[in-house]
Amino acid sequence: MDVSIRNEYACQSALNGQWNMNDAYSTVDDCKKMHEVSWITEMHNSSDALADIDPVSAGFDIDLDGFVSYKDSLLFLPPKERGAFRLLLNAWPKVVSKEEFSKNVWAGRMSDQSLARCITQLRRALASLGVVQIDALYGQGYRLAILSDKVRRFSTVPATVHSRKSDAVKPHAALIEACIHARQLLELRSLDAFSQAESILKNVISKAPDYMMAKLLLAQYVAERAFFDGNIQRSQIDEALGQLKIVQDAEPYLQGLQSQMGYLLDCKWHFDEARVVHEQALQMFPDDDIAYYRYGWHLIYTNGSSATVDAMRSAAQLNPFSPNIAIGLVRACACANMDPAEVLAQARSAYSSHPDSPSAYVALLYTLAWVDPQPEIAHAARHFVQKNRYAHSLTSRAVAYxxxxxxxxxxxxxxxxxxxxxxxxxxxALIAMGMLDEAMIKVKAAAETGFGVLPFSLNVPECAALKQHPDYPWVHEKVFSRMPKK
Structure with missing residues (x-):
């Protein structure tokens, strides 16, 4: 096998007894250089931003706990993004230098890459407000711009995350931080992280039963578990949907609500209802990467082909720092029947952009096995499992394949x-071993449950042989009876 191919498989490090994802691609420095270039070249036109409206007059407020609100809506920002935004608000209309960000937000331990990532995430989080922008000024730093014409135009805005109007008392700062931590745990998608997130969210809800963001995140936990390891009952999905209806009554404009409802409806195979709420989510929050991401998975379930790729690409453009979105784009390309070489290129790009992500590494191995199976790939997968307890259960389908x-x-x-x-x-995996009848037995049993990840499995190219099985028409009717009308 060619040496360059072996490097792609990350087998050199595996054969040496040391698994290190960075050995597969030497791109960490390249990524840093990319962000340095982004810092130098990034410049936004702020012609619409006028200096006659200050952040307080525009509706922004920083409370005693350091949380930022806009027109009585608490902005649900992670700690670094929240710190950076506070700095920009307090400095307005002045420029905040990299040194000031480093000193005040990162305690002197900031890299250009981390600042660029933070600003991108902050812009994404603030996009739905439509009244501010963050300008990058060459050689100086970043500056907050208030779009005064839009402040006048929008007398009210949807609550980005948490409306104080629906709660008698604002949740304690510790509970808000706990929810932020739980959301970050859900992004890890490991069994341990899922368990911790569930415990945290249930504890928050017990202490603040009217805190709607905690209910929304608990529903996300249910949907993620239903997709990744199936260790969820249908009754839990129904209960989560019921909780989301309560959230909808209290905070109908809570960002992520509609797309989360669609995600759960997809888990129940109610694809007709799911399509409606996914489209509502995109209409209400056209800059929400998660809405595009979940819609992309909906299209994979329903065999959306090229539209799936478009949705995932939109998500990736809005949030280039998410390994989960990058992996979703790889799967979308495969399910849209793109040339395997193009799918492999996308998998390489996903791992190159996220060299510290175990999921991106496994997705690359999976795609390599699909395109050009070699013993070295299996060796790398076995070594990965031995060294990564966290990922074994959730990636068992990939490792088995x-x-x-x-x-x-x-x-x-x-x-x-x-x-x-x-x-x-x-x-x-069963189909790859020629065990088609055994696979169909599993398919029929899964179809009887009436929920779960089966629609995805039926639409991936590596399972295409199932469609030739004589029992497939029954399965298709059972699983896809509630397809959206074209």
Whole structure:
């Protein structure tokens, strides 16, 4: 095998007994250089921003706990983004230098890459307000601009995250921080992280039952578990949807509400209802990357082809720092029947952009196994599992497929037996081993549950052989009976 290909597989480090994702691609420095260039070249036209309205007059407020609100709506910002925004608000209309960000937000331990990422995430979080922009000034720093014409135009705005009007008392700062931490845990998508997030959110809700963001995040937990390991009951999905209806009555403009409802409806295979709320989410928050991301998965479930790629690309453009979105784009390209070489290029790009993400690494191995199965890929997957307890259960479907596709059938069967599920998560591995009838048995059992990840499995190219099975028409009717009308 060519040496460059071996490097792509990250097998050199695996063969040496040390798994290190950075050995697969030497791109960390390249990423840093990219952000340095972004700092130098990024410049926004602020011709619409006038200096006659200050942040307080525009509706911004910083409370004693350091949380920022806009027109009585608490902005749900992670700590770094919140600190950076406070700095920009307090400095307005002056420029905040990199040194000031480093000293006041990062305690002197800031990199250009981390600041660029923070500003991008902050812009995304503030986009739905439509009244501010953050300008990058070459050689100086960043400056907050108030779009005064839009402040006058919008007398009221949807609550970005938490409306004080719906709560008698603002939640304690510690509870808000706990929810931010829980959301970050959900992004990790490990069993341990899921368990911690669930415990945190239930504790927050017990202390602040009217805090709607906690209910929204708990519904997200249910949907993520339903997709990634199937360890959820249908009744939990129904209960989560019921809680979201309560949230909708209290805060109908809470960002993420509609797309989360659509995500849960997709888990129940109510694709017709899901399509409506996904489209509502995009109409209400056209700059929400998560809305595009969840809509992209909806289209994968319903075989949306090229539209799936468009949705995922929109999500990636809005948030280039999310490995989960980058991986979603890889899957969208594969499900849209793009040339395998193009899909592989997308997987390489995802890992190159997120070299510290275990999920991006496994997605690259998975795509390599699909395109050009080699024993070295299986070796890298086995080594990954040995070194990463966190990822084993949630990536068992990927690891089983990699092993099966690369000829290690015994290893694949061991993974399948250890992580068996009623939702047919290992169909691709069974099909790769030629076990089509066994796979169909799993499919029919999963179809009977009436919820779960089966629609995704049926639409990925590595499971295409199932559609030739004589029992597939029954399965299709069972799973896709509630498809949206064209």
């Amino acid at each position: 990699i092993l099966a596709r690369c000829g290690d059938h015994a290893g694949a069967l061991e993974v399948i037996e250890k992580h068996s599920s009623a939702h047919g998560i290992h169909l691709a």
